[in-house]
Amino acid sequence: MNDSPQFPRPARALPSIRRFLPILEWGCSYSRATLTSDLVAAVIVTIMLIPQSLAYAMLAGLPPEIGLYASILPLVAYALFGTSRTLAVGPVAVVSLMTAAAVGEVAAQGTADYLTAAILLALLSGVMLLLMGIFRLGFVANFLSHPVISGFITASGVLIAASQLKHILGVSAGGDTLPGIIAALAASADMTNPITVAIGVSVLVFLYFARSQLRPLLTRLGVPQRSADITTRAAPIVAVAVTILLAGSLDLASEGVVLVGAIPQGLPVPGLPQISLDMLTALAVPAFLISIIGFVESVSVAQTLAAKRRQRIEPDQELIALGAANIAAAFSSGYPVTGGFARSVVNFDAGAETPAASVFTALGIALAALFLTPLLASLPQATLAATIIVAVLSLVDLREIQRVLAYSKADFAAMAATILVTLLWGVEPGVVAGVGLSLALHLYRTSRPHMAVVGRVPDTQHFRNVERHRVVTEPGILSIRVDESLYFANSRYLEDRIAALVAEEPDVRHVVLMCSAVNEIDASALDSLEDINRRLADAGVTFHLSEVKGPVMDRLRRTDFLERLTGQIFLSQHEAVTALAAARPDPSSTGEFHEKC
Amino acid sequence: MNDSPQFPRPARALPSIRRFLPILEWGCSYSRATLTSDLVAAVIVTIMLIPQSLAYAMLAGLPPEIGLYASILPLVAYALFGTSRTLAVGPVAVVSLMTAAAVGEVAAQGTADYLTAAILLALLSGVMLLLMGIFRLGFVANFLSHPVISGFITASGVLIAASQLKHILGVSAGGDTLPGIIAALAASADMTNPITVAIGVSVLVFLYFARSQLRPLLTRLGVPQRSADITTRAAPIVAVAVTILLAGSLDLASEGVVLVGAIPQGLPVPGLPQISLDMLTALAVPAFLISIIGFVESVSVAQTLAAKRRQRIEPDQELIALGAANIAAAFSSGYPVTGGFARSVVNFDAGAETPAASVFTALGIALAALFLTPLLASLPQATLAATIIVAVLSLVDLREIQRVLAYSKADFAAMAATILVTLLWGVEPGVVAGVGLSLALHLYRTSRPHMAVVGRVPDTQHFRNVERHRVVTEPGILSIRVDESLYFANSRYLEDRIAALVAEEPDVRHVVLMCSAVNEIDASALDSLEDINRRLADAGVTFHLSEVKGPVMDRLRRTDFLERLTGQIFLSQHEAVTALAAARPDPSSTGEFHEKC
Structure with a gap:
């Protein structure tokens, strides 16, 4: 059992070059069968990633092409350094929300500074992750307790869904907190565009149906479980295609439906924007929080998937890989990325066997950025918003709240504080309050020992x-x-x-x-x-x-x-x-x- | 042994009125013999307190009479509510230094705002202490570890001594940190007044001799231990009297020797200054730190003395008593006070049996404020500075630093950080760094359990x-x-x-x-x-x-x-x-x- 894949010796025993480049381990035994599996998975993930990249860029307040850019080089960087065989990195919902909150503090949305700040945030976060990996500081993430993480994810899901309602209603409204978003929506409710609402609600209903009904239906019709899963995950691309056709053929733009609009065709120009010290200072704390949250989210996805195939994740090396991915994002006009749950599960289910699948996915997205963007100009923003809403509502986990409440009042207090502060004051105060309260409660408890x-x-x-x-x-x-x-x-x-x-x-x-x-x-x-x-x-x-x-x-x-x-x-x-x-x-x-x- | 004074039942069992007014416990059995003991102690403490009050007010950057005012009503308030029979409250060195640092941030020394801020600081600190006592939050002080406290006290001693050198040299120089003080002294060294230096150094040598040589000498000459102790403690008043006579008879003011100058004769007018919300906000954090440091210092003195007579201190009630004392200080134009080590030991050694001794001391100081102040006008500031230097150097405890180093690297790290940050950045950052580092080290250790x-x-x-x-x-x-x-x-x-x-x-x-x-x-x-x-x-x-x-x-x-x-x-x-x-x-x-x- 010494060589059991479940309990291998710690990676410290590996030669150091292998420790830093896990690609050497799987690259040497790469076969044609593996290539086929990886290629199939890459095609499916690419199809799924295109609408997701656009949607999360919109959530972060960035032009849609930035979402595509963040899904090319970072995937290659992770493939080189990551210890997970199936993790798919790229823009994710919670980190996009945190990016919007952080960047919104230093620049106005739509300006060049806003994009510069998002790129700097990726750079800062990448450097921080890399340093934490080199100095083996992954334990810092342990100070986020499970209830704080799950409370934060739940509250972020609610915030994100609320922030997307404006696109469903076809109004322009702001707000970083739940009361702010609700007030802004209420103030602009009379500007609601009925056609936009019709598109948004239809897509919502379709995606919800696909998620909750389609898979059981397909299974009942005799479609194998895995194919049913993958078909279900492809629903957003169907919605995207159908609404593009509708909007293009009926000229819905003239009816007031907001479309994605022209997306620059081509690949990002490698390089970094001008770095201002003021901006770096202002973004340091958000970058740290994004690093930690992104790391925790990514590692837990990676560990869940690794356990299924009895592989093992090395958290300190994951820090290095995510650091490299974010630095790659910064050098290719992207914004902060991390390992995403949904796309990693699709990658895994579609049969990806090695990180090469991610490299092929990156190629797929690059091809999309080169040739597909003209087709996306007529995509209604309401479609993307509906995609986001259906995706993030699965983050809201009320059962976990109940379970924590039943088990421990202290844990529940930290969780409740995280949720409330996140909803009422925003994502950064939410994380800080949760961590602070859980540490304070732990210290209080140990100060009065039994x-x-x-x-x-x-x-x-x-x-x-x-x-x-x-x-x-x-x-x-x-x-x-x-x-x-x-x-x-x-x-x-x-x-x-x-x-x-x-x-x-x-x-x-x-x-x-x-x-x-x-x-x-x-x-x-x-x-x-x-x-x-x-x-x-x-x-x-x-x-x-x-x-x-x-x-x-x-x-x-x-x-x-x-x-x-x-x-x-x-x-x-x-x-x-x-x-x-x-x-x-x-x-x-x-x-x-x-x-x- | 159930009624042993050492291990009585917790005070919670007392009727609640007695819990909040310990005076009811000792007041009812007050005898003539106790009265005599208390009166003798009061006279000795009064004599000792007069130069101390002036000196610590000067250290806090306040007019000398404020030190006297802070030594009247607060003593009475503590006598009503305190659980220690012998603790003597009033201005103390470390809290005076912290007051100077906090008030110096919001107002310029010598202005009316400076005095107002000092009074507000006492009020805020009093209210905080009172609330902490009512809500039994005394455990907050437990987060100051012993090494952090002793490191902070040692560093404060060095800072205070350094800050008084300007009065010994007869120059005007500022600085809140050790490098700042040294730079300011170096810049004004050429203004040194030789007569001031002569007075300062003579008093320093005299007080140092009294502290280290006089007591053994007296004991060898057959003077009883306790009388020898008290005589030694009276040395500062001798220095004060002699230098007043010298300065007055030789008209040293015209030679450039800085004297205390005219002190308003009379008692403080009861009342509070105009309260500005800005000032309250700016003083909140320093007031909290002063409260905690003052509480820790006071309780440890009180417990040391109580243990000697097998009495017991109730920390939560001490918070209430110190809160009342500080509120009393604010209402009588005083500044933050707490229980002081030197004066409490003198009170104890001089035979004080009940808090009535403190009430008599307060009367003594009030009489001094009414009738003695004209005599103090010719007192050289160098004398007070020398008094302070000799008093605070006993706070510097190098043996404790060695002991902690030998026992625990983590504790030593927290102590060293406290000392360095206090000396280099000031008192508030010093406390915060020490507490922060000791908590972080504790958490790090428990995050990798054995x-x-x-x-x-x-x-x-x-x-x-x-x-x-x-x-x-x-x-x-x-x-x-x-x-x-x-x-x-x-x-x-x-x-x-x-x-x-x-x-x-x-x-x-x-x-x-x-x-x-x-x-x-x-x-x-x-x-x-x-x-x-x-x-x-x-x-x-x-x-x-x-x-x-x-x-x-x-x-x-x-x-x-x-x-x-x-x-x-x-x-x-x-x-x-x-x-x-x-x-x-x-x-x-x-x-x-x-x-x-």
Whole structure:
């Protein structure tokens, strides 16, 4: 099982060149069969990516071609450096929304500065991801708890859907927050264009039907599961084709239906725009948040898919690959990209076996940018908006909210704060509030650790809480278990609680602090232990420790605490109680039973 | 021992009126003997407080009388609400420095706005302390670790001493940071006034001699320890008296020696200045930091003294008392106050038995403000500066820095950051950097918890690390102990580590996760446990938990994790290993010994 694909040795053991270029691993054994699988997947993903790229660029407030540009070079860069065989990178909904929010702070939509800022955001984010990968700082993403991430994604889904309603109504309205969007829509409701609404709602209904009804229907008709899945995913391209034909043939532009309009034909010119220091400073924090959110989203998609084929993802290398993809986006007039869920699943289901599929997809999009753009000029924006709305509503996960509420109030509080702040103040404050609150709640909890008086479970050497178990305690010996590492935030609480517990037991002669859950004693807690030792000594009580872990003991040995300790350090609580009971002046008295639930 | 003064029941059990007015406890049994003790202490503290109040007002950039005003009503307010019998509140060095830094940001020294801002700072700080006390938020102070506090106090001592050098040299120079102060002194060094230097250095030498030599000398001459202490503490008033006489009789003002000058005679007019919202906003963060630092300093002094007489301090009530003292300061034209170390020790040593001593001290200072101020006009500022320098250099604690360095690199890093940032950027950034870094280091550590493969210590039911102890393990059973609560920041690390440990043991059929140190499993960690369970199941390995704590188990029961768990939950690791070994198809194979240190 040493070579099991599920639990391989850590990649650190690989030669370093292979670590940084995973392509060397799969590239050497590339076969004709693999080529066929990858090509088929690439064609399907390309068809799906064309409307998505345009739609997410529109969501980010950028010209549609930028979405295509962001789906070419970044895919090649990820293919070179990424550890996932099937992840498909490119523009995604949440990152596009975050881009719109960040860039909107420094430039007005439609200006050259706006595009420059979006490109710089990709560059900054790419450099940050790359550095985090090189310095193995992927653990930073761990500070986003699952409830905060899922709350943020849910709230972003709602925000994105709301922001697209203006295109369905055919009005121009702004707003970065839910109240802002609603107010703007309400103010411009009388400008609603009925034909636009008709197109938008029809596409919405069609896409919703395709998503929820078409697949079961096809399966019932005998179409294989995988083909049914892929057909369903192709529904947006059908909507795009049909509405382009409608808008072109009926000249809907003259009826006030907003179309995508002329898209420059060709490939992006490689290079970077002029970089202004002011803009870089203003975009640093959003770029960091986009990096982290994009990384978390991408890695979780990659891990889900890798687990299905028993492959393994190397998070630090993923940082490098996503960094390279974003730098590639910046050099080809794109905007921030990351691994997307829907397109990666399509890529996987369509049979992609290696990252070469992504390279072929990139070629497909490049061909589309060269030859297909004239056809897209008549595409109604309402079609793209409907595509976005149906896609993002699957991000809204109410069951997860319920599940977290049932399990943990603290987690739910962090989740609820993330959702509310995201909806009411926007995406950046939402992430910051969620992370801040979850850290604060964690610190608050560890600052008041659970402490229990323990006794021995009869016929064992095992000690449990006297209030929860039927256990034996010895008179004169107070065994206290503290269920947390001792550090500055809880050291004073420890002093207070031990004082209170000793005050309740007038006959105590020995206090044994059971340290089985103590993984660290920092300098503040050491001071507190010294204070406790001194105060107990003043009251004629001896202070002992038991079950001190190796690393903690090593450190205590470097101080003079052990010399000043009035009692001893015992290997186990059982040893402590046995030794102290045996040393008692009156050994005839026996342990007393606690009969509590 | 139930009524031991050391470990009384928590004050929560007291009737609530008594909780909020501790004066009712000692006031009812006030005797003539107590009165005498308190009066003697009050006279001694008053004599000591007069130069201190003037000096600290000067340090805060305020007119000298403000120091006296801050030493009248606040003392009475603390006497009414405080739980310490001997704490002496008033202006202190570190808070005065912080006041100068905060107020200097919003107004120019010497203007009416500067005084207004200082008064508002006291008001804000008082209200914050009061609210924190009412809502029992005293735990917030626990996030200041001991190394951060001691680093901050040390750095403040150095900053304060440096800031007073200008008065010793007789030059005018500014600066809030060590480089700033040094540069300003260097720029104005050629303006040095030799007579001022002569006075300053003489007083410095005298006070230093009094502090380090006089007490041993007096003790050797047969003076009782306590009287020797008090005489030593009176040295500053001798310096004040002598230099006033010198400056007055020799007309040193005409030689360029800067004197304190005319101090308004009388008591402060009760009332508040005009409050501007801009100023309140600008002062909110400094007021919070001053509140926390002042509270920590005051409580640690109060607890040290209380422990000596086996009395007890109630931190939440201390917040209320310090809040009242600061509000009283604001209403009597004072500036932020807190419990001071030196004066409280003098109060204690001089025999104060109840807070009435503080009330008598307040009367003494009021009399001084009414009748003594004309005498103080000829006091050279150099004398006050020398008083401050000698007082604060005792705050610099290099031994503590060494001790922390030897014990813990993380604690030392937080301490060093606090010291450096305080010296180079000022007091507020210093506190914030220290707290931020110590929290970040704590989180980083818990995000990579210690995990160990454990085995049974022979002839016991106790399990320890196979790498540190001579233990027995059963083939096919991998017992892993995780030494930390499982929460979002370490849940992914847990997944990775278990995967790696299982990969190293190809024959494993059971993994038992020993949860004796797991005090919480949050929603993110629950997701990770489910993933681990599923992946192990795919690899044909059963996943068990052991020694799950009561509160953690209660919460797991609310989910469907226990149904999905492929293995069982065992009360103890011993039970788990015994049961799994017994159920093994080939029970003839016996445990293997690990012979590692």
